[in-house]
Amino acid sequence: MKNFLLTGAIITLLWGCQSSSQSSQPVAIQEPAPTPAPLFPALTVQEKQHYHDAVEDMLRHTLYRSSFNGGIIVAKNGEIVYENYVGFHDLRQKDSLNADIPFQIASTSKTMTSAAVLKLVQEGKLSLNDSVNKFFPQFPYQGITVKMLLNHRSGLPNYLNYMEAGKWPRTQQASNNEVLATLINWHPPHAYQPDRHFNYCNTNYVLLALIVEKASGLSFPEYMKKNFFVPLGMTNTFVHTMNDSTITQSYQRNGAPWTLDFSDGPYGDKNVFSTPRDLLKWDQSLYAQSIIKQPLLDSAYTPYSNEKPGIHNYGLGWRMLLLPNKKKVIYHNGHWHGFNSAFARLPEENATIIILSNKYNTNVYTTAKKLYNLFGNYDGKQDDGEE
Template identity: 25%
Template sequence: MKQIFLIILALNISTLTFSQQTNQFKLIDNYVKEAIKANQIPGLAVGVIKDGKIIFEQYYGVENLEDLKKVSPSSMFRIYSTSKLMTNVGIFQLIEQGKLSLEDNISKYVDNLPKDWQNVKLKNLLTHSSGIPNFIAFSDILPEYSSFKTIERLSKEKMDFATGNQYRYNQTNYMLLAMIIEKITGHYFENFILKNQFPDVKNQVVFSSNALEKIPNRIIKYNYNSETKEYQKSTDIEGKKAYPGNGLAITLPAFLKWSSHLINNDFMNQKTKDIMWQSFDYGNKKDVFGYGWEISKANNIPSYGFSGGNVSAYRIFPQNNMAIVLMSNGYNFFPAQYQIVNHIAAIIDRNLTDAYSLAEESVIFEFSKKDNPNAEKNYYNIKEKNPKWNFEDTLNNTGYILLRNSRINEALKVFVLNAKENPQSANAFDSLGEGYLSIKNYPLAIKSYKKSLELNPENTNASNMINKIQDLMKKK
C-alpha cells in the first residue's frame, strides 16, 4: 500500500511539474511574441537551460527580409560583442592550466608595445581598465590592418586614463587578448576557441567580422533607417583583429551546448569560474564589472553575462542553475535584449523579478506605440505606486529614439514630461531644448537651454545651441 501511495505521489508531482513547465513555456512564448511585435524584430532565437535541461528553445520570424527564410536551428546569428565571453573563457582556461596569470604584464607576451602600455596587466584587458586607446575610435585604422600595425598606429596616441582607474569599453583590449592566446598556444585565435569550446558542434559556429562575406546559414544584422522607415542590411567590415571582440556567429543549439559545458565545469573548474566572476577593484571605486563579464543583481541574486550589437545577450544565474541565450537580427525602436532576458528570468523564477526593470520596460513599451494616449497615464500609475523610482534616463533615451524615428511631436511630449519630473536636471532641459528646436519653436528652445545652463553653467552644448538659435532667428 505504501509503495502504491509513493507511485501515485510521484506521478502527481511529475504531472504538476509538467503543468508548471507548460504554463511557463506559454508565458515566455507569448511575452517574446509581444516583444518582437513592439520592436519589429525580423528574426529571433531564444533558449533557456534550467537544472541541466533545455526547458525553452524557440525560433521566431525570418533570417532575412529578401526571401523570408524562417529562423531555424541551423540559423547562425552574429552575436557581436557577446563573442567576448568565449575569449574570456579561453583566457581562463589558460590561467587554470598555469600558462597565464591575471597579474602578468601584457609586455611579457606581446613585443614592441608603446612605453605607456608596458605595465598594463592581463587583468586590465579583461576588465576594460587598461586605458589603452580603442582602435575603433580612429577612422584611419583600416579593417585590413594587422594587430601589429594597429598597435603601431595607436602608439602615437596618449593613454585614455590611468591604468586600473576606471571601466571603459574597448576593442583593443580583446585584440591584445587574442594575440596573447596565439603567442602561448601557437594556434590561431579562432582555431583555439573552436577546438577548446566547440568540439562537439560542426558547421554551427564561424568567425568572421565581415558582413559581406558569404557564409551559409549566417544571418546578417539589419539596421533600421528612420528616414526611409526600412531595414537595411549591415555592411560592416572590421577585419580579423576584431574576431575576439565581435567575430562569432553561432546557432542556438551550439550556444546552448556551450552554456551547458560552462555550467557543468567542462571548460574550467568552479574555483576558476568564481575568480572570473569576481568584481574588479577599480581605482575610482564606482564601476562594477567582472573579469570580462557584466555583473547584474536581482533581489541581491547575482548573474553574469554580456550582450552584443544590441541584438544578442547571454546571462547565467549560478544560484538558480539557469542560463538564458537570446539572439536576433535587428530592431526598429529600442534595444530590448536585456529587458527580454530579465523578463524571461522573472517568469521562470519569481525570485529573479526586478520590479524596476519590468516597470522601465512598461514605460518604454507604451511610448513605443504610435500616438498612444495611455503612455503618460501608464507612467504616472507606475510612479504613484513607486514614487522613489526615477526614470530620467529612460525618458530621455525614449525621447531621442522617438526623435530619430521622426515622431517629433511624441518625442517632445516625452521631453516635456522628463523636465517636469526632473526640474533640477540640466540634461533634461538640454534635451527639451533640442525637442523644441526640432519643431522650430525657437523661443521655447532658447528658454529650455537657458534653464539647462542655469542648472549647469558648464554645459557648453547649451550655450552653443543658444548662439546657434539666435543666429537662425536673425536670418529668419
C-alpha cells in the same frame, strides 16, 4: 510563428573510436563513456509547461510586437522550456530562420575569449599578472597586465574610435595585428591610467585574442574550434575571419543591409557566430566545469570595479548585476551593426536566457531583463543595450 517545447537538456557527447584495417594485432575496443549524471533535478512536465506559457505570454506582449527577427531559447535546469525562431535569415530572400543558422553574437564573444585566456592560465601557459609587454615587446603602454585587459581596467584607447578618427581607410577591414600596429606606431593617448577606472574598451579583447595566439601557437579561430567548439559539440559556432565569404547578414531597423567597415576585421572583442542551441551548450559547460574549473570561473564572476557603489560590475569577460536582495545575474549582451544578443545566466535558479537577432532591435535587451522575473525577484536598474 512556431513554438518548440523541448523536454530534455541539450547534452552532446563526443565518443572517439579506434580502427585499423592494416594491423594484424588485436585492437582494443574503447568502451563508451558513461552518461554523466544530470547537473540539476529534472523538471516535471507541469513545470516545463508553466515556464513555457509564462515565457510565451511575456514575449507576445513585448518582443514579438517589435518586428523581432531572430531566435530565442529559455532554459531551466539545463532543459529548454521555450525555443522559437521568428522571421528570415535573409530579409531580401525571405528564407525562414531555423535552429542551425548562426548569428554574430557581438560582445557576447568576450565570454569565450576570456575562457580561452583562463584555460591557458589553468594550463600554466600564461598568468593573469603577465605584462602585455611580455607578448608585445614594442607595446608602448606600460604597467598593463592580462587581468586588466580582461576586466577592462587597462585604460587603453578604443580602436573603434581612434582608427575611425585617424588615417585608417573606413572601407579597409583591419586585422588584429594591424590594430596592434596602430597602437605601437600611432600611440594614441590613454583613456585612463592603468587600473584606475573601469573603461569598457574593445581594444582589450583584440589584444587578448593575439595573446591566446602567442601562448598557444594556434590562430585564435583554430584555438577556439579545437578547445571549445568541437569538444562542446557547438557545431554551428565559429570565429569569423576576413577570409570567410559567407556569413549571416545583419540589417538596420528599416530592413536595409548593414555595410561592413574597417572594424569588422578584428576578432576576440566580437566576431563569434553562434546559435541559441550552441550558446546553451556553452552555458551548461560552465556549470559542469567541462573546460574551465571552478576556481578560475569564480575569479571570472568576481566584481573588480568598485570605485563607486552600484549594482553593475564587471568580472573577467562577464558583466554582473548585483542586486540589493543578493540576487546575481551573470551576463553579457552584445550589439554589432544590426546584430543584437542577450545572454544571461541566473545561477540561483539555474536559468538561462538567450536571444539573438540580426535586425537591429534594442527590445532584445529589455525583454531579456523582464524574463528574469519569471524565475525570481530580479527587479533592478539595467542599462538597455549594455554590451
